[in-house]
Amino acid sequence: MLRTTGLTKRFGGITATDDVDFELDDELTSLIGPNGAGKTTFFNLLTGVLQPTEGTVEFRRDGEWTDITDADPPETAQLGIHRSFQITNVFPTSTVLENVRIAAQADSDDSLQFWRNVNAFDEHFEEAHAILDRVGLDGKADVPAENLSHGEKRKLEVGIALAGDPDVLLLDEPNAGVSSEDVDDIKALIEDVASDHAVLLVEHNMDIVMDVSDRIVVLNQGAVIADDVPENIRGDPDVQEAYLGGYEAGDLQKERAKRAGEDAEGKTA
Amino acid sequence: MSTDAARPDAADGGALAPWVGGYLRDHAIHIAVVAFFIVYPFLYDVLVGQFGLPAEMLLPRLQTMLVVLWLGLFAMSFDFVSGYTGYLSFGHAAFFGIGAYTVVLGANGQLPLLPGGLSFMTLMLVSALLAVVVAFLIGLVSFRLSGVYFAMITLGFAEIMYVASRNWDWLTPGQSDPSDGINTPAEFNPELGVPFVDPLQVETGVFGDDAILGINFGDLLVYNENLGAIVASYFAIGAVVLVCYLAMQRIIHSPFGRVMIAIRENEERAKAIGYDTFKFKLGAFMISAFFGAVAGALLVAYRGSVNPDAAFFFLVTGFALVAAIIGGLGTLAGPFFGYIFLEGIEEFLARGGSGGGLQPFLAEFLPGGILETTIGGDLTVSGALDAFMTGHGEFYAGIVFVIFVLYVPIGILGTLRLRLGTDSVATYVSRRLGGSTGTGGSGGGGDSGAGESATAAGSVTAEGGEEDDPREGGPAEGSEEDDPSEGGPAEGGK
Numbered sequence: 001m002l003r004t005t006g007l008t009k010r011f012g013g014i015t016a017t018d019d020v021d022f023e024l025d026d027e028l029t030s031l032i033g034p035n036g037a038g039k040t041t042f043f044n045l046l047t048g049v050l051q052p053t054e055g056t057v058e059f060r061r062d063g064e065w066t067d068i069t070d071a072d073p074p075e076t077a078q079l080g081i082h083r084s085f086q087i088t089n090v091f092p093t094s095t096v097l098e099n100v101r102i103a104a105q106a107d108s109d110d111s112l113q114f115w116r117n118v119n120a121f122d123e124h125f126e127e128a129h130a131i132l133d134r135v136g137l138d139g140k141a142d143v144p145a146e147n148l149s150h151g152e153k154r155k156l157e158v159g160i161a162l163a164g165d166p167d168v169l170l171l172d173e174p175n176a177g178v179s180s181e182d183v184d185d186i187k188a189l190i191e192d193v194a195s196d197h198a199v200l201l202v203e204h205n206m207d208i209v210m211d212v213s214d215r216i217v218v219l220n221q222g223a224v225i226a227d228d229v230p231e232n233i234r235g236d237p238d239v240q241e242a243y244l245g246g247y248e249a250g251d252l253q254k255e256r257a258k259r260a261g262e263d264a265e266g267k268t269a
Numbered sequence: 270m271s272t273d274a275a276r277p278d279a280a281d282g283g284a285l286a287p288w289v290g291g292y293l294r295d296h297a298i299h300i301a302v303v304a305f306f307i308v309y310p311f312l313y314d315v316l317v318g319q320f321g322l323p324a325e326m327l328l329p330r331l332q333t334m335l336v337v338l339w340l341g342l343f344a345m346s347f348d349f350v351s352g353y354t355g356y357l358s359f360g361h362a363a364f365f366g367i368g369a370y371t372v373v374l375g376a377n378g379q380l381p382l383l384p385g386g387l388s389f390m391t392l393m394l395v396s397a398l399l400a401v402v403v404a405f406l407i408g409l410v411s412f413r414l415s416g417v418y419f420a421m422i423t424l425g426f427a428e429i430m431y432v433a434s435r436n437w438d439w440l441t442p443g444q445s446d447p448s449d450g451i452n453t454p455a456e457f458n459p460e461l462g463v464p465f466v467d468p469l470q471v472e473t474g475v476f477g478d479d480a481i482l483g484i485n486f487g488d489l490l491v492y493n494e495n496l497g498a499i500v501a502s503y504f505a506i507g508a509v510v511l512v513c514y515l516a517m518q519r520i521i522h523s524p525f526g527r528v529m530i531a532i533r534e535n536e537e538r539a540k541a542i543g544y545d546t547f548k549f550k551l552g553a554f555m556i557s558a559f560f561g562a563v564a565g566a567l568l569v570a571y572r573g574s575v576n577p578d579a580a581f582f583f584l585v586t587g588f589a590l591v592a593a594i595i596g597g598l599g600t601l602a603g604p605f606f607g608y609i610f611l612e613g614i615e616e617f618l619a620r621g622g623s624g625g626g627l628q629p630f631l632a633e634f635l636p637g638g639i640l641e642t643t644i645g646g647d648l649t650v651s652g653a654l655d656a657f658m659t660g661h662g663e664f665y666a667g668i669v670f671v672i673f674v675l676y677v678p679i680g681i682l683g684t685l686r687l688r689l690g691t692d693s694v695a696t697y698v699s700r701r702l703g704g705s706t707g708t709g710g711s712g713g714g715g716d717s718g719a720g721e722s723a724t725a726a727g728s729v730t731a732e733g734g735e736e737d738d739p740r741e742g743g744p745a746e747g748s749e750e751d752d753p754s755e756g757g758p759a760e761g762g763k
Contacts, residue, residue: 047541077543089541091534102531105524106543114525114556121524160542 001025001198002046002081002168003065007055009038009045009222016041017052018222024168028194030201030209033219034243039202040086042219043170046200047083048072059168077106082166084157086173086202092146096137099145100159101128107164127163135159135189151182158189162197169197175205187212210234218242298698302602306507309334310500311489318492326630329613331496335503335571337608342510343564344589344596344604349517350557351590352599353526354550355533356412359420359586360427363407364400364558366434366580368565371396373575374440376453389459393566397559404558408551415536424583431581450576459570461505471505473570474498481505506567513560518601520556529553533599595673597680606681614669615662628658 003023009016016038031039044050046057048071058065059079068076091099104127105111119125132138135155140148145156154174161169171193175186187208193199194212203209209216209230216233218226220242226233233239293300310331316324329337347361371380375392378385383395411422434440435448453459458477462470472478479487479497481504487497520526528549531539539546569575579585588611589604596607617626631654632640640651648656677684682694689697 073540074543074545077541083541085538085541089535089538091531091538094530094534098527102527102539103542105527110524111528111544111549112525112552114520114523114552116524117519117522118524118527119522124524160538164543 001060002200003058003060004046005056005058007042007045007057008053009041009050010053015222017045019055020219020222020224022217022224022227024198024200026198027214028190028199028201028212029215029217030203030213031217031219032203032206032209036221037219037242038222039219040172041222043083043172043200043202046076046170047081048076061167077164077166080165080167081170082161082164082168083170084161084172084174086176088150088153088157090145090153090156090160093144095142096132096145096148096156097125097128097141099156100131100163101125103160103163104128104131131159131162134162134192136185151178151185154178154182154186155189158186158193162193166197169193169199171199171201171203173202173204175203175208183208294702295695295699297702298695301698303511306334307504310486310496310503314490314493314496322630322633326617326626329609329616331493331499331503333612333616334609335499335506337605337612338503338506338510339564339567339571340588340612341592341605341608342513342567343561343585344592344608345514345517345601346557346560346564347586347589348593348598348601348604349521349560350553352593352601352604353521353529353533354553355536356415356550356554357420357590358423358554358557359583359590360407360423360425361557361561361589362581362583362585363423363427363430364404364561365565365568365585366427366430366575366577367400367403367558368393368396368562369569369575369580370434370440370451370565371399371562372459372566372569373451373453376457376459376569377451379439379442388464389461389566389570390464393563393570396566397562400558400562401555404555405551408554412547412550412554424586427581427583427586431577431583434577434581448577450574450579452574453569457573459573461509461570471501473502473505474573475502475571477502502571506570509563509567513563514602514605517556517560521601525549525552591670593680594678595670595680597683597686600680600682600686603680603682610681611666611669615666618658618662618665626658626662628654 001024004020007017007020007022018038020042031042033039041050045052048068052069056067056069059068059076059081060066061079068079068081071079091102094102101124104124105121108121108124110121110124113121129138129141132141135158137148137152137155137159140152145153148156154176158171158174161171171190174190175183178186183205190199190201190208191212201209201213213230216226216228216230217224218233218236218239220238225238225242226236228236313324313328313331316328343361343365346364347358350356350358351361372389372392374380375383375387375395376389380395387395407423407426411419411426414422437447440447441451458472459474460470460472468482471481475498477498478501479485481501485497486500486504487494490496490500521529528539528544528546531544532546532549536546565575565580568579588608592607592611593604594607595610596603596605598604632651635650640649640654642650644650644653673680679687685694686692691697691700
């Protein structure tokens with residue numbers, strides 16, 4: 001579906017994405033890593049928000065790989081790579097229905113029609129209603145998006161990305177900030193959309209990641225340090241090193257003892 | 270006003286196709302407003318004739334209403350891009366000026382490539398298309414920026430044109446200083462109307478026709494027979510403004526218009542779902558330039574001349590912005606009403622010298638004793654009225670503007686919508702009149718689900734909804750915009 005070769009992004013001296021070779025297939029792949037590992041930067045490179053310093057992004061359509069490294073966000077979206085955002089990013093005063101409808105319209109050739117009333121384009125409304133049904137917001141169609149609860153906004157965020165029948169869905173922390181009672185809803189939603197899209201999921205909730213993923217890719221300091229099925233990731237020492245900073249049982253005591261020793265030296269000196 | 274509108278609705282609803290009733294109901298408020306503007310000159314005539322100074326104090330003069338027509342159109346065109354895409358077109362006067370100057374230069378036979386002696390309607394179209402081209406070029410550069418920088422760069426372009434219009438001798442060959450403005454030749458008689466249909470052509474201007482279709486307005490006016498030509502111009506120019514408003518309204522409610530709103534709401538997301546927002550912004554800018562130039566041309570249609578300060582000066586945009594804020598940014602009709610309100614306030618609080626307003630009224634009706642009372646020093650009440658009111662209308666309008674920004678930031682129309690709890694006043698009125706709107710169908714199907722087809726929903730509700738309590742009328746819930754007309758039935762009728 002989507003693959004990167006030697007993808008690298010540097011901001012000044014910082015390497016946010018470091019020589020990433022990655023291929024997304026038609027499966028639910030999770031992208032995890034500690035804060036600052038470069039997950040969102042990687043998303044931005046895939047969708048064209050950022051241009052890579054080196055390397056390429058390719059997208060497979062009808063069996064042919066095309067280079068989309070230079071494509072900008074509207075172009076990648078038109079190709080069928082849609083994303084949701086970590087920080088809710090909807091059309092705040094438009095209704096929930098319009099939020100999804102406008103996204104459905106983006107996938108058609110109708111947007112340049114300036115002479116016919118928007119209500120004459122039934123297909124966009126129908127698609128929007130179907131999506132709201134799917135994400136569980138069908139009862140909220142006429143509510144302005146800004147009046148939704150946080151959990152509902154997260155669902156809408158995914159709903160907007162779903163409109164226009166994308167091939168690839170990049171979900172950037174759909175669970176961010178969601179209260180515990182809503183987590184199951186969103187988790188079910190992720191599994192549901194993964195049934196008919198290739199999904200790349202960024203997620204911090206490890207229970208969800210281990211549960212829903214077919215495959216997990218671990219980023220640390222911009223580089224891929226592991227890429228495997230969930231069972232193997234769980235026990236991977238590199239991953240534990242990245243997440244826990246090499247902490248092992250007993251480390252704290254050793255640290256304390258070491259510091260005490262230094263202090264004693266300092267006094268005698 | 271609402272009874273006014275209900276009448277044609279009830280009358281036509283029975284006899285004609287069902288969608289006609291629904292259509293009229295959905296547009297009841299629009300019809301009522303237009304009817305009000307049609308009646309206004311005669312209302313003014315009778316009221317002022319009957320009640321004299323008190324009526325004159327409260328009602329804007331016909332000349333004022335006439336000026337408001339093109340300035341209001343200009344403010345609407347400004348709002349079309351600024352209020353709906355969120356990009357403040359602070360150099361919008363450029364297009365107003367292009368409209369006005371192109372018509373005058375065309376009338377003087379100075380436009381390259383074009384023959385002299387073109388009709389006014391042709392020149393208006395030429396000026397509007399020229400503005401579209403200029404908007405394309407300005408937009409190419411300016412839409413690389415956003416926020417304050419966009420406003421400033423468009424202002425920069427307008428100021429360049431302003432300076433050019435003051436100093437470029439070519440504009441007034443062998444004549445006066447260009448900064449004094451230019452006149453159309455005496456033999457140029459701007460005719461507004463439907464091209465090739467002679468009875469529907471009206472010569473505008475103070476000395477133009479005073480009759481349309483054989484109806485002489487001088488005769489219809491009881492007390493102000495001399496205002497016939499002004500009334501004829503008022504109707505002719507008003508008709509053009511109405512057509513322009515409907516066209517812009519139509520565009521706002523199209524898929525293209527929805528993309529404009531999406532850009533205003535969240536441009537980043539609009540890009541992320543696949544819109545090349547640059548193109549849409551540029552398109553919206555060009556459309557608004559078209560109507561801005563028409564407004565400028567209408568100025569010339571009535572005045573027959575133009576000068577830099579009335580055309581390219583940045584305050585032309587400034588007042589459009591003020592009107593848009595008072596009327597409601599992002600409501601297309603708002604700026605128009607905002608302009609009427611603004612001009613009305615200015616006139617009420619004593620514009621210099623002529624016309625009605627509070628001061629002549631007070632001077633006339635306050636007892637002499639009060640007028641002669643000294644307030645302090647040598648200042649009498651009468652003197653204070655002179656000092657604080659005469660010619661200071663704009664000063665008070667400024668205070669009103671400040672109050673609006675502080676307490677009514679969403680403007681008159683925006684507040685009205687909020688109070689009525691709808692997205693548009695037309696939807697509300699339509700519901701109150703008993704029919705759930707045909708707003709389109711898919712919107713109408715909104716609450717129950719996706720099943721219904723738009724056409725069915727539209728016509729069924731138009732017929733059946735007559736007696737429903739509007740508050741419970743289920744299908745109306747889903748409606749979301751005015752201009753609901755088209756749902757399906759209207760389109761089908763074409």
